[in-house]
Amino acid sequence: MKLYYDPDCGICTQAGRWLAQQEVRADILPAWSDEEFSSKVDPQRFSRAIPLVTDDGHTVYGVVAVGLVLKTSQHRSLRVLGRCLLSSIGRLPAEKVYALIAQNRWRLPGSTCSLPRRS
Template sequence: MSELPVLIYDGDCGFCTRSVRWAERLPVRMRILAWQEADLAAYRTTPERARHEVLWVAPSGRVFGGAAAVAELLRSARLPWPVVGWAMSAPVLRWVAERVYRWVADNRSRLPGATPACQLPPEQRPGHRHGS
């Protein structure tokens, strides 16, 4: 595995790309990869999972998805972000964070920064590799 954590996102989604650009400004040492360009098997994940949620692959190889991935990203940053990440991981707030994340992910084609590609089914999006 990598000595740095890896953030894997949907490179065909404008909202996702804008969100990752924000994450790049956090003081976090990480690799950032669009899932369309990543060797997902090497990261112990699948295209189906990567289409469904953002992924955080820890140096240990553990894969976090969705709200848990965002929480891990924030926990890896400098203050005040780790506090937010820990709060998102707390049992009561984890439930809320997961629901909010799923709503955002399910509606990303309607959010600021979305592109027409966000509205296409995954197999019709630019950069989709058939058989991946």
């Protein structure tokens, strides 16, 4: 699995670095770092949510991407969190929080996001 983050966004870069330290079984890579990004990731969706290219070649975004990666962690608490994010009960509130953060990421402390702002 490959999870791609926006290397021009401070929030995305910090989140990517944190995930890479959590002993997950996924490559955490800056966007545009390999050919698979260009061929598997929709640029419009990438502007709103982090993409994960699964081992079978499918691309998922946002909460589902994060949940799938967390489920592979060596840390039990993160595996549980991943399952919660993917559950029918946890997914809807997680998606609302994710969307709120994504829509306002350039306003957050430490952000250097250069993705186009939606009006």
